[in-house]
Amino acid sequence: MTTTKTKIAVHKLTSCSGCQLAFINQGPGLLSLLEHIEICHFIEVGIDNPECPVDVAFIEGSISTPHDLERIKSVRALSKLVVTVGACATSGGVQALRNLACLYDEPHQLKARVYAAPEHIATLAHSQPVATAINVDFELWGCPVSTEQLLRFLSQLLVGAKPKLEKEKLCMECKRQQNVCVMVTKQALCLGPVIRTGCGAMCPSYGKACYGCYGPSEQPNTRSLANRMQGLGAVDSDIAQRFAQFHGDTPQFRAEIEHWIVHKEEKQ
Known part of the structure; x- marks a missing residue:
């Protein structure tokens, strides 16, 4: 009797890639996990198939560029469940500090202070969490998320239980x-x-x-x-x-x- 594996994808938007390491850093545990899941897209490990329909799509990074916004809508259409992973995807992250520029004088100068040629930088006016653009089923908070946190979430999901997310102080x-x-x-x-x-x-x-x-x-x-x-x-x-x-x-x-x-x- 064959068991159908859960198909997953790991997508990266604007981020440092640190939360993706929660998958990679599992070591031998990742081999055990692969008995139950099939990784269909994960650029960090060399699997490039972003248009593959999947059961669960994990998304790292915030929506900071027009390309991010375009990609995220495609990911939602191809995925049964969407899970945001890390601070950037759940709240905009460190790059959302630019959203606060409007609270200070001359916010239009912010990009010029960071980049030598700001005219070549294509960004949206704000860095936003994924949930502002599409429906998100689960959010894993952290900067970065931990391997234990991710394994606990996947284990609950694979046995058909609704994952219990941390909320207490x-x-x-x-x-x-x-x-x-x-x-x-x-x-x-x-x-x-x-x-x-x-x-x-x-x-x-x-x-x-x-x-x-x-x-x-x-x-x-x-x-x-x-x-x-x-x-x-x-x-x-x-x-x-x-x-x-x-x-x-x-x-x-x-x-x-x-x-x-x-x-x-x-x-x-």
């Missing part, structure tokens, strides 16, 4: 690991109270503040945390920068950036 993981709170003991500007877990509380476990690579948690109280940071001596720009790093264009974090930078004169 990082502080809960710190408590389970009995980590000493770095905000309390070191007055560190830690984003743990508003960030979803998934990394295993890696930074706090080594005495460092969480800088938010796994994105906003469910119902994050960002204003309360920002006020606490101010109480620890952080100036407005410090607070805004903490929220702007990986997921600054999410509604929750952008609201804090605007509050502490754009409207600081009104606050005063």
